[in-house]
Amino acid sequence: MSTVTDAPPAPPALPDKPRKVRRRGRLVPYWLLLPGILWLVVFFALPMVYQASTSVQQGSLEDGFKVTWHFATYWDALSDYYPQFLRSVLYAGCATILCLLLGYPLAYLIAFRAGRWRNVVLILVIAPFFTSFLIRTLAWKTILADGGPVVGALNTLHVLDVTTWLGMTEGNRVLATPLAVVCGLTYNFLPFMILPLYTSLERIDGRLHEAAGDLYASPATTFRRVTFPLSMPGVVSGTLLTFIPAAGDYVNADLLGSTDTRMVGNVIQTQFLRILDYPTAAALSFILMAAILVMVTFYIRRAGTEDLV
Amino acid sequence: MEQYEPDRLSPAQLAAMHRSLRNGGARTSLSRRSLLRASTGGALAIGGLGALTGCGIPAASKSRGGISSEDHSAKEKEINFSNWTEYIDMSDDEKHRPTLDAFTRRTGIKVKYTEDINDNVEFFGKIKPQLAAGQDTGRDIMILTDWLAARLIRYGWVQKLDASNLPHAYTNLAAQFRNPDWDPGRAYSYPWQGIATVIAYNTKATGGKEITSVSQLLDDPKLKGRVGLLSEMRDTIGMTLLDLGKDPRDFKADDFDAAIARLQKAVDSKQVRRFTGNDYIADLSKGDLAACLAWAGDVVQLQADNPHVKFAIPDAGYISSTDNMLIPNKARHKTNAEKLMDYYYEPAVAAKTSAWINYVTPLESTIIKPELAKIDKDVANDPLIVPDKAQAAKAHGFRSLTAKEETSFEEKFAQLTGG
Incomplete structure (x- = not known):
């Protein structure tokens, strides 16, 4: 609306001029948005259209793929691979909850208690990102090695008996079990939880805590009625940033x-690279996208947060 | 918003403002939501149903013999060489590659050596778009395992070699590698190194027990949960077929299903820990895997660091395959690339490379053995590097598959490995 209020009063001698100015002014925001829109079209919209087309094609690499509107691919993909879908949701859900449980106290500590160590701790949170994702994941193979101290300790404490009963581990090892995968996911996505939590906690005015205390709220009540509700945007964006990539x-x-x-990512990778069944791979990607979209929409509605930072 | 109407607005502007207020600004002013909606709508309109139908992936080119482009070998003295990691001899400080440097000194041809192949299927995904479109991949030589080499030859995506540039290769190639069914007489490819798929085990983890057959891998309760198989279908299925008494050079779909069923039993009983690529090396060395299917070259290298690692060649035989040098379509320096291929078939050069990487030499054993003995007697007498007669007799290739078989077998194998 600024263009309208900024427009100079029309000089009576030149009645055409203001309209020109106005038109150019109205287009300016679109011109400014052009790079962003182009980026979206080239790297988001076009690939989506391409993948959508691939998912309804039939054929083989040898004979080429043709669009036959074969929507059954979606149904076949879903009925063949629903266990992997459920597993993805389950593992990602577990990892997200673990990230929240581990990340919230840490973010709270950085925001309110770290004092002059705040920047150091923040850097420590981000530092693992300086090495590659792959190396960090491989490191967990050493940490959780069968004969290693971690597994030894868990065995001695009979923790593994409990996780085996839950179906999360296998015998007396952790590697090559669901628990190892959830550990890896939790570790790799933890910073994505901590950083948004930290930004929203850090914004909370400390005087609100004092005020709550003045009104005879116990620290627990202060956290429950003041701090946590105010940090909800961080919780929501943190869980989304963790759950979706996980x-x-x-x-x-x-x-x-x-x-x-x-998980479903492994199936897509195998279908795409090894079996060269592009339609199934594309259909699986779309189903995953749709499932995540539905879950996220539902979650945001429930959490009642529209602005995400 | 309040009904605020500045008096200097023209009637049209006022009308626009009213309209915008009534519609929540959605139609006339530029809100984020309307813009997103407009751009998504626009993109969909561009893409649209027409584009959906218009897409499609054309058939892989079938022009046998490949598409050559103008050969710039004489003008541009260079080669772009794509290889796997740690798959060529290196100097002790790991800064030079002696045999490549010697090649450049002799011929004046510079070699741009890139270790950008980690995995056959991934590399295929990477080069497929260019090759399918008939474009230069920027590579003159690439090294791919035989099933992928077979696929590229079938699609017509690699160039026929000029035999007159390959005198050493023609003479010195070992008999067992001369006539694979996917490239009889080696018209398109020459082996870089041979690969033997064997059984490896860690005596510390097996309690000193020897593991000598695939049956033992799949059944021995002492190994439960600590057995590794390879995620390369041909290696794992091939070894299982041999164990079942079938010949991987000539088997039927039923035999394949029988092998899958045999493996499925071991997977379901949790005997098998996981299917691995090259990452079995670390697991085996630590003892997380007690025994696994492994590639012999890795085992030889691993033994140097860890004396507990042993290998066994089952009586039923082993799977032998090759990594092959290929010249992709539209490569700019074909003649130079052929010169390099031939250079690595000179016995002295091949011996240097073999002594360093410890895979199966593709040269005839009688030719390379004396040269290898000059460098390292142990290497020359290692049957995993220079196969003797008895060893060569146990080697079995995996027959080439039709496109249909490849898809259906890979699908069944993927189901076995968890989807």
């Missing part, structure tokens, strides 16, 4: 998992 991840399941921990 649900599509395939590296952790590939390196830390086994045959019964394969």
